[in-house]
Amino acid sequence: MGKELLKTEGGDTLLLLGNEAIVRGTLEGGVRFVTCYPGTPSSEAPDTFFRLSQGAPYYFEYSVNEKVALEVAGGATLAGLPSLCTMKHVGVNVAADPLMTLAYVSAPGGLVLLSADDPGCHSSQNEQDNRIYARLGGLPCFEPATAQECKDMARDAMLLSRKLETPVLLRTTTRVNHVRGPVVTGDLPATPYEKPFVKDPAKYVPLPASARVMHKRLRAILDGLVAEADASPYNVESGAGELGFISSGVSRNYLTDVLEEEGLVGKVRLLELGLTYPLPENRIAAFLSACKKVLIVEELEPVLENEIRALAQTRGISVEILGKSEHLPRLGEFSTANVRQAVRAFVGQPAAVVDALTVPGDLPRRPPNLCAGCPHRAAYYAVREVYGDNAVYSSDIGCYTLGFLPPFRAADFLLCMGSSISTGAGFARASGKPVVAFIGDSTFFHSGITGLIDAVAYKHDVLIVILDNRTTAMTGHQPNPGVDTTIFGENPNPVDLMALIRACGVEPVKVNPLNHKATLAALTELSKQTGPRVLVAEYPCPIHARRVGQAKKTLPARVAGDPAACLTVRDNLACPAFAMVDGQFTINAEQCDGCMFCVQLSPDLKPGKKEAK
Amino acid sequence: MTRARIFFTGVGGQGTLTATTLLARTALDAGLPVTSGEIHGMAQRGGVVESTLLVGGYKSAIIAPGEADVILGFELLETLRALPMLRRGGFVVGNSEALQPVGVCLGRECYPPLEAVLETAKGFAAQVVLAPCISLAEQAGTAKAANTVLLGAAAACGALPFSVADLTRSIEKYLKPKLVDVNLKALALGAEAAKAGQAA
């Protein structure tokens, strides 16, 4: 989706991804400053802002991490510009420190924080529920469910934030970020919004005395917002009867479809919530009073459920409240299937029998894999050759986490982004075992560097392998501070990774991991040393290189000698271009990237000949 | 109103999501309410790509087991894996050609035969149509158009709430001009293959 998103007049119906709709919505809300750290399922929002950034009415940056992103956006809203900061759910943990005080300090220009949660862990290390952060940090919270709502709520979150001068949370989940549906656009604002900054340290500097005042001010805003939530068009009631359902976020979709298919529309009461913090307490109380029994349908934590139970108790409403159960678990995603069972159980219908085919459970799997030509594969191969199972491998988050898989099995533990160096250091100190910590370039800038400083300061015995593929590959090849090239050409201000490491107090060794001999020699040498050591394995991700037009034309490798003699390489390298055809080892020329790593491992493998292609 | 739940499955790089979006645009142009879902993430790394298209007023963009009116399988093994999504009396339209997963390439696992799809779906699906989409796309000019071959086959056998003519219009309207001809050819080849398959 391109320039349509920047069109001034509204009224178009566009088919948008949830994340693209959020882009349009915040633009309609007057956004002028956008920061982010990428992460699935949020990435298409910042990536769209980035793609459209040249000549656009906003400033955009891929910040170094989420904390920095929120702080930079925090500065922008203090300076008076409507600001947006986007991240995935776990990113909010990184940004939690500024976040917890941001609402005290306020957001004069308006600030929306997009938190893209991932129930079911489609592409994440956990499935935390960030609606709880809204409560903890005192942020009003919107939960869209459709592409249109992504657009509308993003706009209204920004407008509300501007009006109250307080940050607002736009909380989505994977299925909402990646829904695609029609969106009717509105107009972009005719004049750019700005709230000029006036110095007032008592208002903006949370010293203990002023922080107490700020906290009180924040609570007053949130208490005042209950009336707005009661009247919000995003909190809608329908139906009739003594049986009630309350739902928010994507669960609303499943619930409405199930009620329709079960013939219950109009026969039960339904309260759908879109502005969910603070809760529309009076609206809910009235709803509860009209019902005998209420089922609360929400993914992950019983956030609504607990607050609604408390509300019923406070207001003395006697109603049976049901929520988390076997059919509506705290774990994973919901679907029409489990919501159907929950609804049927609630209204006293027998469980639905699913009429579906079964297939053998042992079908060949299709796990994600490091690509053919991926420099990470070559680096892992060399490290395994030197250390085998004698080292403990501290891993981190990125494409290179796939080194977890055989034959490399180069991941023994992992905590979070940027943890491999520090956790590896702690493990080495406590166990006395050799530790190799792997970390990507983006992850190193994100939060690995602090681990390196710690390792230098305390002489932790850890070999750090920075897998520098010159991009943030895992989440869609976003630029990071170290990259040379972006889709717009050369990076004007790259941060010098080698100089940075040197300045921390380690002399790094740099190799091209696709040069096997050199990498092996460097690793062997480093393995004999102690203390913090850094190997930078630098070679561009082939997908990224193709995208920025820097891929070299190469010929595929081929089996020149005895195919049977190549089986060790097959098993130890497992390049996806390797294949067995009629029991014979061969290289699939379509799949081969031409990286020429495998040919360095066996005399039976050779670079392709010109005429071969 | 026409209501349909369509489940797409394929392998990263096969154009599964492009095909999903093209169908979503076709539905919108036909004035049908539509919502579609995608799971991103591992697509580039050879993993499975699944998406959904729900036409006719569904709110949910997901499909649960036993709910799909149509399975569009861009790869044979993935078609087989997705069969539990099908509702009784639904359509299966798939690519009969394989993209072998790593385990199979390396000789550790066995790729299921074509008959596995046919036999599993027999008596449950209203119709199963399998066409050699990659070969037909190559015939049209590029293997990349295999996704369009499949759409042609699906429309021609009546699995979709759209006709081949509707898809022709969408291809002309929404694809880059230089890709239109080859995709129209691919669409026609898919449609032909489906009709021949039905007759047989």
Ligand SMILES: Cc1ncc(C[n+]2csc(CCOP(=O)(O)OP(=O)(O)O)c2C)c(N)n1
């Ligand atoms: C706190 C946090 N933010 C963002 C993410 C999402 N994420 C996963 S991997 C990754 C980027 C990794 O890039 P890099 O370190 O360069 O490794 P590559 O994928 O290029 O190998 C990101 C941003 C996350 N998991 N956690």
Ligand code: SF4
């Ligand atoms: S040259 Fe060898 S290792 Fe590199 S992509 Fe081709 S087959 Fe794989």
